[in-house]
Amino acid sequence: METTSRAGVQAVTADAGRKVDGYLSAAFPWYGLDDAFTGPRWLLQVGAAADGTVEHGATGHGQEPSIKVESTPDSERFAVVVTVASRPVRRSADGTGVLDATSTATAAWLAGSGLLSRTWPTQMDRTLRQDWLDQQTMLAWELADDLGGEGWSALTLPVDGVPTPFRYRESEYGWVLAGSAGDAPEGVHIGAYGRGMSAYGLGFAVVKDIAAYENGVGGAPARARAQDTGDARADEVPAESATAD
Template sequence: METTSREADQTADGPTPAFHGRGTLDDYARASFPWYGLDEAFTGQRRLMQVAAAADGVVQHGSLGHGDAPSIRSDAAASMRERFAVVVTVAASPVRRSGDGTGVLEATTVSSAAWLAGSGLLAHTWPPQLDHALRDDWLDQQTETAFVLADDLDGPEWSQLSLPVNGEPTPFHYRETDYGWVLAGSTSSTAGSDGTGGPGVHLGAYGRGMSAYGLGFSVVHDLAPYEQDALA
């Protein structure tokens, strides 16, 4: 799979991306691509999440949260009651030299977004009756499975779902799991009827407790509400 998403597979003889914790407005502002979130039909809480950048500081992808703050809880029943949707924006880029000239960064594809969404959902999941000592092994195994599935978007595990992006119907790959749902697609380079939106990106999303079927996505022109809710 061509992706800049998986730390072990992101480069060929080059640096791996540096992952930040919760991003700041400055982190998001450094991106050369537009960020996407749920459209105005969603009226719940919004929050900044993570931004990932290469060793040379180039922002490669990041995520914005909606609804409850997803958490890792050993109380699996409480975790499964959370209602959230996280939108992952991935810069669309071809195979290219790394910024420091030491290696080659692989291209990003829809599979990159699918992988990030799948692994993101797993990172906020604690299966029922799973012992603390076994969770790391479970997470490693399931994360590898998510990587394989992301590399086979035309396989039987995925279905097709059309959702609005800047008001335009857009095809997505969609799958449900025991722990939530995952979807991935791409935007056009001319998103929105008013010509705004910037270059095309790959979009991933994952969630739990909120149906994916009623969601819509749009370019986020003002990230301030996401920062304010994150600090609340």
């Protein structure tokens, strides 16, 4: 399984231009929740290889989670969809190594670590969070590498209207799932994570207009996006603290 660090994938932020530009440069389709979801939609960030090739990214739905210590996770309602390009075993962009093929496990790890990066245990001291995050991220890696294990269950959800098998698990911090869309070379792996929104009623579909996510709406009519300039948002965390997306 390929990881962000092993693949040399780096987060691409909005500093170099509009946040959506990284998404528009991808050579694969992006996935989000289908039109049954009518709430706010937003962008997180993409991960790109050393040569600038976009490898994965995420789209958000619902309430953007806050990482403030005093926030109440139980009150947050969001679902994030991670899209991972289908890649074979290949040489790294700098020619110094070989990268593993991407797989459902890749999507599972990115989703699991993404959920953790948007979680702050309410009873934990700020100075201890990085140690906790490192420990839990390693656990997420081990779980993603064992999708057939007892830590996961089967769940079937529609992808572009087609029933598709996923691996699913819940924890005290939320839920994570992972699967694949299509067997063609241009197919992608899909991961998702969330809190406060049930995964059982979700459906996924190709995003028709990714630029609409930058404006806070998706393909279906959406509520006005809530604005709270006082909160530090999860997608504003430096890349080294929120590496999953």
